[in-house]
Amino acid sequence: MSNQDILDRLAAVVESRKPANGGDPEKSYVARLLHKGPDAFLKKIGEEATETVMAAKDVDHGGDKTKLVYEVADLWFHSMIALAHYGLTPADVVNELARREGLSGLEEKALRKVQERERLGE
Numbered sequence: 001m002s003n004q005d006i007l008d009r010l011a012a013v014v015e016s017r018k019p020a021n022g023g024d025p026e027k028s029y030v031a032r033l034l035h036k037g038p039d040a041f042l043k044k045i046g047e048e049a050t051e052t053v054m055a056a057k058d059v060d061h062g063g064d065k066t067k068l069v070y071e072v073a074d075l076w077f078h079s080m081i082a083l084a085h086y087g088l089t090p091a092d093v094v095n096e097l098a099r100r101e102g103l104s105g106l107e108e109k110a111l112r113k114v115q116e117r118e119r120l121g122e
């Protein structure tokens with residue numbers, strides 16, 4: 001099995017853990033979070049984002065880069081639970097990144113400001 005497909009495979013597992021699909025909170029971490037509802041997994045996303053920042057700052061001070069990989073994996077994983085809850089898939093995110101491909105963040109920001117000024121009739 002290729003690692004390329006892991007997001008899709010994981011998304012399928014997360015989907016199977018939804019209460020409507022018989023996910024058992026006693027046996028599955030994902031089912032437990034989905035059963036508890038948005039506050040539970042959104043809180044985890046906040047925690048993992050903070051831990052990602054802390055791990056990156058540790059790398060700046062000579063720390064282990066592996067820790068940063070672990071924290072980003074936790075962040076992606078918990079974000080996938082949120083995506084599934086809201087009826088979205090990793091493909092939606094990948095497609096959005098593909099849509100943005102080649103469009104500089106600076107150009108996009110400038111374009112957004114022009115559009116905002118037009119909207120306000122300036």
Ligand SMILES: N=c1c2ncn([C@@H]3O[C@H](COP(=O)(O)OP(=O)(O)OP(=O)(O)O)[C@@H](O)[C@H]3O)c2ncn1[C@@H]1O[C@H](COP(=O)(O)O)[C@@H](O)[C@H]1O
Pocket residue numbers: 010013017027028029030031073074077
């Ligand atoms: N990729 C993951 C994965 N990454 C992280 N985690 C869990 O996410 C939690 C991360 O929380 P923390 O690091 O804050 O650790 P903690 O103190 O144990 O967490 P809390 O008690 O605060 O919830 C840990 O319990 C990890 O085991 C994951 N749990 C599951 N998966 C995948 O999801 C699949 C389904 O899992 P189950 O639903 O549990 O069968 C698994 O087969 C894996 O592929």
